[in-house]
Amino acid sequence: MEIVILAVVIALVAIGAIGGLVVGSRRKKQLPPSAPSSTPTITAPPAEPHVGEEAEEPREEPRRTIEEVTLPGAAAPEAPPAEAEEAEELPAAPEIEVPEPTEGRLVRLRARLARSQNSLGKGLLTLLSREHLDEDTWEEIEDTLLTADVGVAPTQELVERLRERVKVLGTRTPEELRKLLREELVELVGKDLDRAVRTESDRETPGIVMVVGVNGTGKTTTTGKLARVLVADGRTVVLGAADTFRAAAADQLETWGERVGAHTVRGPEAGDPASVAFDAVKEGAEMGVDVVLIDTAGRLHTKTGLMDELGKVKRVVEKQAPVDEVLLVLDATTGQNGLVQARVFAEVVDITGIVLTKLDGTAKGGIVVAVQRELGVPVKLVGLGEGADDLAPFEPEAFVDALIGD
Template sequence: MELLSLIIAIAVVAIVVVAGLVTTGARRGRAELDERRGGTDVLAPPRPAPEAPTAPAETLGAPPAPPAPTLERPESAAGRLVRLRQRLARSQGVLGRGLLALLSRDKIDEDTWEEIEDLLITADIGVGPTQELVERLRTRLRVEGADSAPVREVLREELLALVDPTMDRRLSVSRQEGRPAVVLMVGVNGTGKTTTVGKLARILVAEDRSVVLGAADTFRAAAAAQLTTWGERVGVDTVVGPEGGDPASVAFEAVRTGMEQEVDAVIVDTAGRLQNKAGLMDELGKVKRVVEKQAPVTEVLLVLDATTGQNGMIQARVFSEVVDVTGIVLTKLDGSAKGGIVVAVQRELGVPVKLVGLGEGPDDLAPFDPGTFVDALLGD
């Protein structure tokens, strides 16, 4: 009996020892498997992911707003006039020097007067104004004599009279009866019309006037983007519409915006297509009628490229028959030696040149001053 009890005790001990060995082996097997698998026990619950580092306080939430762009301060009219005279003297001095050389000859005969006529016509002054100027010069030099006044002084007086300083060249760009002034910019594509709208806005901003721009040239894809950029540079809003949309609706919205913001002036850039006069008349006429439901149009400025000469005169005639043009803007005047177009276009349309473009810079647009122009012609 005692022997049986001893055998049973030995058997129990053996079973316990064997079970311990099996358990230890299993654990070692799982450890080796875990090590091969990267240390993760597939039977154990997943380990919590490490906490993400806390972001600095300034990066939490919405990103900070970008800094407001620095607005440009356009150049004053006084500074523009100084550059106007300098640039015109370089580009237009050929005409004045040529006239002075011919009129200063010891003997002025018929051949000399023919040379003077040729020089004036070549400068695009036009046949009528040329004949008028030559006749007045001949009379003064014959009656008064060349010695009664310096030839330069006589020529200056006659050229100034030809340019006509009595014309009203002021721009109507002030609020009237609680409504903004409305300026329509017209002209064919390629004359610098859209650029002129942006430059005119800079002139008004330099005078501390508030402005809204209307991109009603909806048929030229780049026109709206170009005008918007001009406005952004000086803090001016631009109203745009869908590409190929109705220009009149864009013009209407621009004026409505100007009314709401109580600005001084709304400048509307119109389409410059010139396929036929009837289509142009319909389009510009509609724009003008729609705009005037809210505020009267105070200026219709026709933009002409001074370098096109007589082609510009043809354009001027067409537009003057379509809309009531109130003033001329001559662009690229510094790039042309044919400054006589100032006289020709004024005589053709009976309206003054009010602004002249002098170059490619953002402030290269200036009010036209007859005295400064004539002095530049003579190289003073």
């Protein structure tokens, strides 16, 4: 009996051992393989807050005021822009300039004119100072005048007068020669001609001035500078940008006007220039200004259609009021070639005055005499540089003084 019980116990123990091995192997298969060098990470459950007697002592932390606390996600309010920044964003009004007074302007610019022009006067004085004035010398004097673009007929007249006066004078000191030459040149240029730019109307409408000329003579710039001359003399001005073929011309004229506080009337690009000129005169009359300056498009004197259009601009403007002044702008450096242009313009519109630009460059002073003789109208204004106030009323005495020097 005891043997049987022992056998049963041994069998149970054996069965238990076999079962343990099976269970252990199963557990080992279910575990994921781990790297030999890795250490398992144990994540502790979140700690629960302690209450009552188990609560921890409160830690001292810096405290913030209610003004310093912001809501989550709320952006900090932006500081209001400074008044200076707001002022910078607004477009600044153009500063109104005060043009240089026109009285004596050519005298102030005399040195600039003399630098390029006094070769004529010095050449004549040198020739007249020779001890014997023979025919060869008089021919040299004549050539000097012709080279200076004086023109054939005026040159012959001046030489004849000089010969007569030198013969009567006899002995010739440098001072006497300078005085003699000055008197004859002033007479030749024409001291008694009316050179005032007519800007006053007999009616209750503004004075109307048209500015005409070929391409590249500086009409738009001259119109802007003329506005400065008039403003300097206390006149109020409206500018008419009737050069509609170039948008840049209207922009340029408007800039000139803004600098002296003059209003500019302009139309659409490639629009009817006569319509713009008409509107400029109309607005000028409504505003009660003194003068309306009309800048026309540059045109070649050989283009019949464009020249006819220029005549149309003048006719349309005169439906409101007569044009008081038509200024022809000529580039003085073109010399005798400019006379052909002048002649054609005079046939289309009634030229009343001449503006010679670039007279301080390579121009020859005799062109003043030649163009006056060709058109029968006086030179009224001359351009002596690129500056805003370098357009000056023409003064014969100051001009001749620049020619012959001191």
